[in-house]
Amino acid sequence: MVALGAVVLAAGCGQVTAERAGQAQQAAVAKRRADTPTPTPTPSPPPPRDIDCAKVKCLALTFDDGPGEYTERLLKTLQDEGVRATFFMLGENVHHYRDLVRRMALDGQELANHSWSHPQLTGLTSSAVRSQVRRTQNAIKEAAGVTPALFRPPYGATDKRVGKAVGMPEIVWSVDTLDWRYRSVSRARRVGVKEPKRNGVVLFHDIHESTVDAMPAVVDGLKRRGFTLVTVSELYRGTPLKAGRLYPKW
Structure with missing residues (x-):
């Protein structure tokens, strides 16, 4: 009986040891899971907006020469x-503000091409124009x-040859605020609010502090005038834009 009891006791100890080992293993797995950081979801841009500029009063704000x-x-x-x-960004500036450019896309802003170094394209060979764009x-x-779909020629200088070399729709403007010349907050605010008309394209430059200082008041003033502020692509939604063509037409 003693021998039999010893065997049973030994078997019981083995079972307890196995249970404890299993519990220790489960605890170790749980700890590894707890210590493993939860993967951060990859940020993505907001979905396209359903805006019909034939029904609402639209206006496109555009910013050149940055970031x-x-x-x-x-x-x-x-x-x-x-x-x-x-x-409309310069390629040579994008390199210095890569994180900012990525944020633009994630905010739902439209990223567009304004050449690499802002030359007058009509004075370049077609090969050089293509290089600036590419x-x-x-x-x-x-x-x-993001691969831009729109191009703005520096100084608005283009012709048929340049347009063909660019190979993208060329976007100019209906209101030039001349913010680059005057560097005046009050003037940028006044022109930016009063001059735009429905379905227009307004030109600003985000490289000037005075322009950025004026923007809260400009946005507020345009909203008070009933404008829905959109990207250029939203403005032309439903209108196929052709490569080498100017929009809006001068």
Whole structure:
């Protein structure tokens, strides 16, 4: 009986040991899971907006020559106001503000091409024009994962040959605020609010502090005038834009 009891006791100890080992293993697995950080979801841009500019009073705000040191503050203003705009960027600046360019895309802003270094394209060979466009396309794609669909010729200088070399719709403007010349907050505010008309395209430059300082008042004033502020692509929604053509027509 003693021998039998010893065998049973030994078997019981083995069972307890196995149970404890299993519990220890489960605890270790649980700890590893707890210590493993939860993967952060990959940010994605907001969905396209359903805006019909044939039914509402639309206006496209556009910003040239950036990104620059004031662009981040401008993006905050646009985000706070629920506004989307189009940024015609220089490729040589994109390299210095890659995170900012990515934020533009994630905010739902439109990323567009304004050449690599802002030359007058009508004075370049077709090959050089293509290089200016291609390098900027690549820079924006690498920074934000977005391939621009629109191009703005520096100084608005273009012709049929340049348009063919660019190979994209060329977007100019209906209101030039001349903010680059005057660098005046009050003037940018006055012109930016009073001169735009329905379905217009307004030209600003986000590389100037005075322009960015004026934007909260400009946005508020345009909203008070009943404008829905959209990107260029939203403005032309439903209208196929053709490569080498100017929009709006001068």
